[in-house]
Amino acid sequence: MVLILILQFILTPVISPLCIGIVKKIKAKFQNREGASIFQPYRDIWKLMHKDEVISSDASWVFRCAPFIIFATTIIVGVNIPLFASFSLNGSTGDLLVVVYTLALGTFFLALAGMDTGSAFGGFGSSREVTVSALAEGGFILSLFTISLIIGTTNLFSISNAEVLLVSEFFLPTVISFAGFFIVSLAETGRYPFDNPATHLELTMIHEAMILEYSGKRLALMEWAAANKFFIFIAMGANLFFPFGIAQSADIVAILFGLTALFLKTFILCAMVGIVESSMAKSRFFRLPDLLITSFILSAVAIGLVQIQSL
Amino acid sequence: MTNVITSEFGFLFLLFLYGIGAIGSLIFRKNDVLANRWQSFSAIIGSLWGIFFAMGAFVVRDMSFAFSSSISPLLSFSFHIDQLSAFFIFVISLITLFCSVYGIGYIKHYYNKYSIGALGFFYHLFIAGMLMVVTASNGLFFLIAWELMSIASYFLVVYDRNDANNVKAGFLYLVMTHVGTAFIVVAFLLIYTYTGSFDFTSIQSQAALIPAVIKDVIFLLALVGFGTKAGIIPFHIWLPAAHPAAPSHVSALMSGVMIKTGIYMMIRIFLDMLQPVPLWWGIMVLIVGSVSALLGVLYALTEHDIKKLLAYHSIENIGIILLGLGSALVFTSLGNTPLALLGLGAGLFHTLNHATFKSLLFLSAGSVINQTHTRNMEKFGGLIKFMPQTALFFFVGSMAISALPPFNGFFSEWLTFQTLLQGIASADIFLKSIFILATGALAATGGLALACFVKAFGATFLARPRSPEVFHAQESSLSQSVGMGGLAILCLVCGVFSGYLGSLFVNIGTKLSAFQAMPQILTISSGSTLIAPHGFGSVSAPVLFALFVLVVFTVIILIKFAVNKNQKTEIGATWDCGTNLTPRMEITSTGFARSIILIFAGILRPSVQHEIEYHDSAMRYFPKSRIVNLSTQDIYQSYLYQPLNSLITGLSVRFKVIQSGSMNVYVSYILIVVVVTIFLSQ
Amino acid sequence: MNITFLQFLLGVLFLSIIYLHLARKNFEAVVAYAVQSSAITVLLFASFLETNSIYLLFVVLVTLVVKAIFGPVFFFRLIQKHKLTYSVSTYLNMPLALIIIAVFTAISRFQQFSPLTNIIPANHALLSLALAAIFTSLFLIINRKDAISQAIGVLSMENSIVAFAIFAGLEQSPMLQLGIVFDIFIWLIIATVFISMIYRHFGSLDTSTMKHLKD
C-alpha cells in the first residue's frame, strides 16, 4: 500500500518530461525532420540543475521561492488525481475543486513571479496568462462537473472508479465535456492555439515570457512544473473521461495493467496534442476568448444533456 | 462566570462599554493622544467582551429580553439573541478587535489634523449601532438602530473633510442609504398592516396572515432596501465612493461587517419570518448574486485606485454570499431542507471569511496609502522592499480572497460550489439552467478575482518603484502590524479548521424557522473534513495543509541540497533584450487589466481619448506630447441614475409655482387642506 | 352650569371673531380679542367648577393673567408706541368675506363633520359652532394684510380650539391642560418676535412686502 502511495507521488514528475518529449517528437515528424530524442527534456532539466544562476536585483522573495511552490503545487495535484489506481478513494484531498484551485495557486505564483523583475515581457506574459486562465476556469470547472454529475460525486478517485461512462447512455455528454476539457487543457498548459511553447518572439509568448528571467535550477523547476502540468491535464483527460484499465484492487497484476493503460492513453493524447499543434496556427490573442467561451458552452450543454437522460 | 456574561446583563454591559467609549472619547477630545488611547482600548475591551458574549450565547441558549417603554405601545426596546445574531455579534466584535488594535497606530497620522475625539465618538456609536441592529427584535427599534448605524458611518465617511470628493461621497452614501431605509420602512409598514405588530417573534407566528401578493411585494422591498446596504449591483454606486473615503480602519469595518448587516436581515426576514417561501424568490436572489459577483469583479479590474478596487471586491463577495443564500431559499421552497442548510452554511461561512480577509486587505491598503499619501496604484511599485511585513499581509489577504487552497476563502467557495452542484442535479430544466449559469458565474468570478489580485499585488508591491514617494515609505508601526498579523493568522486558522466551523453553521441554521421541521440532522462536517450531503464530495483542510507543507519542504530540501551542491547565484540586472530598463517600462495596473477590459468591452464600454500636442500646430508631424486617457463609462450613472435625477428635478420645478411668497396664500393652503381632510375622513 | 350660559359664552366668542373681521381699527380688534379671551377663561372656570381639579384652576389662572390681561395690554402699548391706528385693508371686500364666513358656518354643520361635532351628542350644535369659529379665525389670517390682525387671528384660532376641546369634554385629560399652557407660552414668543421683527425689517406691519423674500 505504501508502495502505491510512493508511486503516486513520484509518477507525475518522472513521466511528465517524457510526454513533452513525445509531443516534440511528433511535431518534428510532422515537419519531416528527425527532432530531438524523447528523453531530451530529462537532459535539459538535468543540465539546468547544474548551471549557475543570475537573479535580477529587483527580484523579491516572491521571485525566489515561486519556482519551488509552483513545482510543489504540480506534485500535490499529481497526488490528488487518479493515475493508475483508483481504489484508495482519497477522501480528504482528492476533490475536483481542490485540483482546480491548486492549479490556480500555481498560476497565481507564476504570474506574480513574471511581474516581479519589472521587465516589460514578464508583465505582459503574466497579464495574458492570467486572462486566459480566468476565462478558462469556467469551462474547466463545468466540464469536470459534468462527469461528477453523472457519477454523483466530485471525488476524482470514485469518478475514475466507476467504469460507466462511455459504454452507457452518457456517451454524448462525456464526449462533449471532453471536447470542452481538451480546449481548456490546451489553454492552461500554453499549447498551440493559445501560445507557442517554442517561440522566440517575445510579443507572442504567454508562458515563456514569464520564465524569461529565470536561470539555473529555478528555470529547471519551472520547465519541470510546466511539464508536470501538461501531464496532469493529459492524465485527468485520460482517467476521468475514459477510465478503462484503472486498477480497482491492490494486487500487482491490476497495478501493472493500470500503469500500461495509463502509458497507452497518455501516448494517444500526446499524439492528439501533437497533431493539433502541427495542423493549427496560433490564433490572435483576442480570438482566444471566443474559443474559451465555446468550451464553456460545450460543458454547459453537456451538463444539460446529463440531466435529461437520467430524468 | 459564563452565565453572567451570557445573560441580559452581559449584552447591556456590552452596549454600556461602547457607550462609555463614545462619551469618554468626547471628553478627552482636547488631547489627541489620550483620546486615541482611550478610544482604542475601550473598543478593544468592548470587542473582547463581545467575543466572549457571542461564544457564550452560542453555546448556552438563545435569549430574548425587552424593556417596553411607556412612550408608545408599538416601540419596545426588545432584543432577541439567537444563534444567528450571536454569530453576527461574534463577527462584528472579532473584526472590531483587530481594527481597533490597528487603529492605535493608524490614527496617529490624523493627530493635529482632525479631532480624534469625534472619530472615537462616531466609531463607538457605529459599532453599538451594528450590535443593536443584529439583536433588535422589534421593527421600530431595528429602524432606529439601523439609522444610528448609517448616520454614525456617514460622519466617519466624511471625517477626512479637507478632500472635497470625500464629502461628495459622504453625501451620495447618505442619500443612497436613506433611499434603502425608505424601502425597508415601507416593507415594515406593510408587514405591520397585515400582522398587526412590529415584533419579529409575533410576525413570525402570524406570517400566514400576509396574502401572497403582499408577501412578494415585501420581498422585493426588502431585497432592494437591504440590497442597497449590502451593495448589490444596481444599487452599489455608493459603495466604491464611500468606503475609500473613510479612514482605513473604519472602511475595513464598514466593508467587512456593515454590509453583512444587510445579509443578516435578509436571512432573518426571508428564512425566519416570511416562511413558506415561493420558488421565484430564490431564483431572483441567485440571479442578483451571480450578476453582482461577475460585474463586481469586472469593475474591480478596471480600477486603479486601490481602495475602490477593494470596495468593488466587497460587492463581488456579497454576490457569492447571495449565491449561497439564494440556493438555500430555492431548496426551502422545494422542501429539500438538508441542501438548504448547506446553502445557508456556505453563505454564513463566506460571510465570516470575507469579513476577515477583506478587513485585512483594507488595513494593509490603509498603511500603504498612509506611507505614499496617494491611492493611485500607478504611483506604487516595489513597496515589498520598503514595507515587507505589510506586503506579506496583503499577499495573505489576496491569496485568501482569490480562494486559493490553504486559506479560508477556498473552503467557503468549495461549500458554495457544492450547493450549486446539488442545484444542478435538481429536477426541472429551467431551475437547472439558472444553477448552471450561477456556477459559471462563480467559476469566472474566481478566475477574474485571481487576475485582479495578481494585478493589485503586483502593481503595488513588486518590481521597481514608479514614484519618488515610495522611496521613503517605512514599515507600518507595531500596532498596525499586530492588527494585520492577527487577521492573517485568522485567515489561515479559519481555513485549516473549516471542518469544525462547518458543524457550527449547521446548528445556526437549524434554529431558523425555515428549518424547524428538520427530518434529520445534516452533517456537513465530521471531524476536520467538510462533507457535502449525499456523499457528493469531501475535502479535509488540515490534511490538505499538511500535504502542502510536506511537499514544499521536501522539494526545497531535495533541490537545495541533494541536487545542487556547488552552484553560486549572482545578482545581475533584469535582462530585457538589452535595452536600459526604466521603471516606466514595467507593467502598470491599467496595462495589466487592459486585455480583460477589451474582452469584456460590451459590458464595461472602455473609452480612449488621445490628446496630441504638436511642436508647431501647422505641421502636424512632430508631436511634442501625447496624453492618452483610458476610462470606462459608468453605465449606472448615465442610464439609471441620471434619467431618474432629471425626472425628479423636472417634476419639482413644475411644483415650484405654489411658492408665491405671500404668507396669506400659505395659510389659505392650510385652511383648504384642513377642510378637505376632515371632509374626506368620513 | 347650564347649557344656555355655555351657549352664550360661545356666542360671545363667535361674535368677537366676526367683529374682528369687521373691525377697521387695530384698537377695536384688540378689544374684541380681550373679550374673547375673557369668555374663554369664564368657560374654563365653569368647567373647573364642575370637576374642581386643581390643575384646571391653575390653567384658568394662567389664561386669565396672560390672555385676558397681559395680551391686550401688550397690544395697546404696541399700537401707541408705533401709532398704528388703522389696520390695512383686506384682500376680499367686506360682503364677500361675510359670505365666506357664512359658508364656513354652514359647512361645519354638515353631517360630513358629524364624527367631529357629535363626540358628545348633547352639545352637537356647540361643537359645530366652535368648529365654525376655528375656520373663520383661520380665514381672518388669510384675509388681513397687516401683522397685528394676523397675530390676533392666530390667537383667536387658539381660543376657539380651546373652546372646541372643552365642549368635546376633553377638559379633564392632561393633554388638554398641557396643550393650553404650552400654547400660551408659544403665543408669547410668536407675538413678540413676529411683530417686532417685521416692524424692524419692513418699517411697517404690512406682510405683503414679504413677497420679495421669494427666491
Added chain:
Amino acid sequence: MEFKLLFNFMIRLFLKILKTRRITIPMVSTDREKSEVLVLGKKIQDKVKRLFNGSLAIRQIDGGSDNACEQELVALSNAFYDVERFGIHFVASPRHADMLMITGPVTRNMAKAVRRAYEATPDPKIVVAVGDDAITGGLFLGSYATCDGVNSVVPVDYGIPGDPPSPKTILVHLLNILETRDTHKAVIK
C-alpha cells in the same frame, strides 16, 4: 464551407508527408554530403552528452550583423541539418543559454546590449563569434560605427570564420570547440 476545404487539404498534406521517402539519409545512404553531416552530428552528440549531459542551449545575439550569418544559423535547425537531434537547441533568453553565438561587428549602439546579454548569461558559458565580421570586424574594419569585432566588447572564447560560414562549417567548428573544451576540461579536472 471553407473549413471542409481546409480539412481535406490537411489530409492530403499529411498523406503526402507520410508517403514521401525519408530524405534525411539513414546510415547506409550513399550521398556523401549528407552522410558527412550525419557523422559530424553523431560526434557532436557524444561531445554534448559528455560536456553538457546531452543538452546544449545556444542563444544567438545579433550584434549589428548583415544577417548573412543569421540565415546560416537558422538553416541549422531546418529539416536537412536538424541540429536538435544532436541535443542542441536555440533558446529565447541568454539566461537560459550555455553558449552565446554573436554575429556581426557589434555596432556602437549595440555594444551595451551585447555586454548586458553577456552579463545576463549564467556560468559556465562559452562565447563564440560567428563569421568574419564578428571575429575581426571583416568588411567594416576601422569604420567609425562599429567596435571592430566582438572581442573589443566581450571576451570571446572561440571564433567560426567564414563570411558567412556554411551550416556544415559551423557544425565542424562547433565540433572542434567541443573537443578543445573537452580536452581543456580533462586537463583542469
